[in-house]
Structure formats: C-alpha cells, structure tokens
Amino acid sequence: MIDLRLLRDDPDMVARAYAKRGGVEGLEQIAELDATYRELLGEVESGRAEHNRASKAIGRAGPDERPAAIAEAKTLADKLKVLETRLDHAARARDEAAAYLPNLPHESVPEGLSEKENVVDRHVGEIPQFDFAARDHVTLGEQLGIFDGDRGVKTSGSRFVYLTGPGVMLELALVRFALDSLLDRGFKPVIPPVLVKEHAMFGTGFLPADEHEFYKSERDGLYLTGTSEVGLAAMHSDEILQESDLPLRYAGFSSNFRREAGTYGKDTKGLIRVHQFDKIEQFSFTHPEDSWDEYATIRANQERILQTLEIPYRVVTMCAGDLGSSAAKKVDNEAWLPGAGRYLEVTSATNATDFQARRLKVRFRDSDGARLVHTLNGTACAVGRTIVALIENHQRPDGSIGIPEALRPYTGFDEIKAV
RNA sequence: GGUGGGGUAGCGAAGUGGCCAUAACGCGAUCGCCUCGAAAGCGAUUGGGGGUUAACCGCCCCCCGCGGGUUCGAAUCCCGCCCCCACCGCCA
Numbered sequence A: 001m002i003d004l005r006l007l008r009d010d011p012d013m014v015a016r017a018y019a020k021r022g023g024v025e026g027l028e029q030i031a032e033l034d035a036t037y038r039e040l041l042g043e044v045e046s047g048r049a050e051h052n053r054a055s056k057a058i059g060r061a062g063p064d065e066r067p068a069a070i071a072e073a074k075t076l077a078d079k080l081k082v083l084e085t086r087l088d089h090a091a092r093a094r095d096e097a098a099a100y101l102p103n104l105p106h107e108s109v110p111e112g113l114s115e116k117e118n119v120v121d122r123h124v125g126e127i128p129q130f131d132f133a134a135r136d137h138v139t140l141g142e143q144l145g146i147f148d149g150d151r152g153v154k155t156s157g158s159r160f161v162y163l164t165g166p167g168v169m170l171e172l173a174l175v176r177f178a179l180d181s182l183l184d185r186g187f188k189p190v191i192p193p194v195l196v197k198e199h200a201m202f203g204t205g206f207l208p209a210d211e212h213e214f215y216k217s218e219r220d221g222l223y224l225t226g227t228s229e230v231g232l233a234a235m236h237s238d239e240i241l242q243e244s245d246l247p248l249r250y251a252g253f254s255s256n257f258r259r260e261a262g263t264y265g266k267d268t269k270g271l272i273r274v275h276q277f278d279k280i281e282q283f284s285f286t287h288p289e290d291s292w293d294e295y296a297t298i299r300a301n302q303e304r305i306l307q308t309l310e311i312p313y314r315v316v317t318m319c320a321g322d323l324g325s326s327a328a329k330k331v332d333n334e335a336w337l338p339g340a341g342r343y344l345e346v347t348s349a350t351n352a353t354d355f356q357a358r359r360l361k362v363r364f365r366d367s368d369g370a371r372l373v374h375t376l377n378g379t380a381c382a383v384g385r386t387i388v389a390l391i392e393n394h395q396r397p398d399g400s401i402g403i404p405e406a407l408r409p410y411t412g413f414d415e416i417k418a419v
Numbered sequence B: 001g002g003u004g005g006g007g008u009a010g011c012g013a014a015g016u017g018g019c020c021a022u023a024a025c026g027c028g029a030u031c032g033c034c035u036c037g038a039a040a041g042c043g044a045u046u047g048g049g050g051g052u053u054a055a056c057c058g059c060c061c062c063c064c065g066c067g068g069g070u071u072c073g074a075a076u077c078c079c080g081c082c083c084c085c086a087c088c089g090c091c092a
Helices: A004-009 A011-020 A027-060 A066-098 A137-143 A149-156 A166-183 A198-203 A229-234 A288-308 A355-360 A383-393 A405-411
Strands: A119-124 A188-190 A195-197 A222-224 A239-242 A248-257 A276-286 A313-317 A329-337 A342-351 A362-366 A369-372 A374-382
Touching: A004 A011, A004 A027, A011 A027, A027 A066, A119 A288, A137 A383, A166 A188, A166 A248, A166 A276, A166 A288, A166 A374, A166 A383, A166 A405, A195 A198, A195 A229, A198 A222, A198 A229, A198 A355, A229 A248, A229 A276, A229 A355, A229 A374, A276 A288, A276 A383, A288 A313, A288 A329, A288 A342, A288 A374, A313 A342, A329 A383, A342 A383, A355 A362, A355 A374, A374 A383
Parallel strands: A188 A248, A239 A362
Antiparallel strands: A119 A313, A195 A222, A248 A276, A276 A374, A313 A329, A329 A342, A342 A374, A362 A369
16 A cells, blocks of 8 residues: 555655556546545534534533534434444445555666566676586486375376475474575564465555455455465554664565466466475665665575575566565575576565555654564575575486585485486 | 454553543653662653644544444443454365
8 A cells, every 4th residue: 555645645655656566547536536435424423523512511411401402412323323334335445446556666676568578777797617418306306206296286286396305404403494594684583374364465555456366265264375475464463662673674474375367378487487385585674764774684684595506597677667566676596406407586575665564554753653564574585496496506417416515414414326 | 264352642541421532540751859870659740633823722523343223321331343362174
C-alpha cells in the first residue's frame, strides 16, 4: 500500500513513478474514490457530532422534555445510518482498488518494462575453465545421489524431489554456514510459521496480486508461504517498536512453497524450480532514514556468502517493470552454471520501504509520535539453487565434487566422491 | 472437541445502558521541585487512527479482542468468530 496522501497531494508524481513500471490501471479512479470517501467522511463526522450532542442531551433532559428529545435524536440517527452505509461502501471501494497499487520504484531503479531491460552491474568471481565437458546439476545430482527427482514425481507430482544422502548433508551444512555468517552481524535466527493467515499474505503484498502463486488450505483459511519473509514481516504487525531497537534483524529459516503456475515446461528437472525448497532469508525492520544503508548490508551479506562458497555470479538490478508489488528496488545475484551454460538467480534483495509496514502496521515511536518503519528482505541462501551452483562449479573431471574450504567444517567431508 | 473463567492504556486493574474513555485506582516511564548527588517525598505529563489546515494551534470523528445486531444512546444487553487460562476428552 502506498500512502494515498501522496496521490492526493501530487498525483502527477505518482503517475510518473508508476509509468516507469508500466503504469497502473485506474489511478484516476482511485483518486476519485478517495475524494468521494473523504467528502462522505466529512458529512458522516458532522452528522455523528450532531447526533452525539442530541443523544447526550437526553441524559440530562427532564422527564417532560425527554420524549421530544428522543424523537429528535432518532431522526438524526436514521439520517446518519444512511450516510454511514454509503461511507462504508466508499471506503471498501477505495481500499479494494488501492490494495492493488504496487510500491513506487526508487529513483535509482533503471527504466524498462520487461526483464530484458534488467541491468547487469558487475561480474564477480572466476568462471571455472574445465578441460572436460561440464555436467549439469541434474546429471551430477542423480549420479551422486544428491536428489531423486523420479521418486519425487511418484509421491507428489512434478517439481517435487527427494533430497537424499550427500544432498541432505550439503543442505544442513549450507544452512548452518549461512546462519553463522549472519548471527555475528546482529541477525537473530527464527523459524517462522509457514502456514499463515490471510492478513500476513496481504500485509506483505503477496495478496491480492499474486494469489495464484500460493497453496492455500481452504478449510482453515491458511496459506502456505512462498518465503519466510511473510512470517518474519508479520511477526511485528500491529506493533509500535522502540526506536532504539531498530534495526531489528532476523535470519529466517523455512521451507517455502510455490505453485509455479504458468511455468510449465521450464526447468522441469532437478532442483532449480520446485514446489518446495528451503531457504535462509534476511529480514530487517529499519528506521526509514536507514533503509538504504541496511539494503547495502543485506546485499553485502549475500555477496560474501557466494564469494565464500567460491561461486561466480553477476549482479543484476531489476528494471522498474520487473519489480514485485512491494519492491521499491530489487537486486538479484545470478550464479554462473558451467554445466547448464547460463546464469541462475540465486539471491534477491528487496527494499519494500514503507509499503509492507503500512499494510502490516509496523511502526516505531520517536518524538513525532508513531511512524512507519521500512522493511527489507534478502536471500541469504536458497538451498536448492545454491546446491545447483555449488556442484556445477566445483565438479571435477571424474564426476566428484570438491567442497569449498569454508564449508568443510560444516559438511565434515571435503568432497562428494564419484560413484 | 466439551465445560467454566477471561480479553479495557506500557503493565495490573475498576467500570454491568447516558453524569465512564485519555478511561478511577496502583505500578512503570518522562519532566520539574527538593538534594552536593541520589533515594524517599511532592507536582506535572504520560495511547493509536482519521478529517479539517500550506503547516501549527484548535475543533471534530473513530478505537474497550474481532465482526454483526438491539437502542435516541453499548465496555455494559443479544448473536457469530478469534485468542488466553483452568479442568475434561482425544492424540503423541
């Protein structure tokens, strides 16, 4: 949710900002709905004031004045009821329309309407030069018993896998490694609920826009989250935090569930695009003035993890048209996959500014009263895709995988032997 | 799932149809007085959202778990839901 006052005070600025993302439909209507709402609100409020006065007068009235006073108050009450119904409709119409408005892109976000216009900023790390034909992660993974895709399909359908043997050890090692690299930087580990109420999905901006992306338990009215961001963001909903407690930093670990609707035929094998995967996620609640510094912190953590794992990657800034609904800015790191011969998104960092905070009502108190915080999220380690990048980049001619130095204390072994 | 009790400010808690909503009372917090300093004591202050305003002041509206209803008027009465506590049942 954006601040509708912005739309009220400077509609051109808002329209220009949205035009950068490809425009939004019905911006003028929303402005009109808002104006109608406020006009009605004024009428209702003065109606209520009048009625309150009449009503209170009854309490003080003597027995003979009472019937007349009651009759007068009743007339006012009836009139009010009609107005209040209209106000109610107006508020609903405005809020429903406004709920679809995405965040305003930050000025540093490049122009562009499709992912083709995302900007590659930098390349980091050595691309490995193999003197043998590099295998892709599907071949390596099934050969080495890291995962079992066929049985995943048997049990749960396509895009489900069993992670097995060394795959499990690798996952647990990566999780603990990523967690450790955040703990000493003030991130508190959290395993959030992955089944959440509608308000959490709405508050993070995944609803109403991306409904089709998520599994839902209709019977209980709960959604399976596609990222621990949801549980972490909602953790402080309806709270007023202490200014001195900011930034609040969390390292969330959870399984994530995505329906991957509309991706039929894309990455159907292996760990790249699955309905269920585990991930360590950074999430920060910050003072609004500090959120871009925090953004840099989160991104630095992401890059450090990739570098430490000796995975080459490039940094891609999303253009305005490719931003998620809550994002003012989004930057991805894409790992190079020597086997597949392409780059793969392995991390993503978003500054949602006050967009989620407004919907979730997460505020802090300073001398001006309660103000909205900013929220940010960024992958620390998406386990499945990191395993993909890791094994493709650290494969050896004989089909074994070398474990990067920094991960060995966590795996307890320094290679996955060829079989 | 059943029965009983409960959800009011940062916390505890009073209030069972108007004179009780910034809301009694107590605690905590902040500021001031006192003090060399502190404690004690005394005094003051101490919620959120919204409208009006260029902004401030002011004025007004809304908020007693959530949503409906009854009434001129609801924290208070009625209905539904959620959550907490206790016991029972069921399950690990």
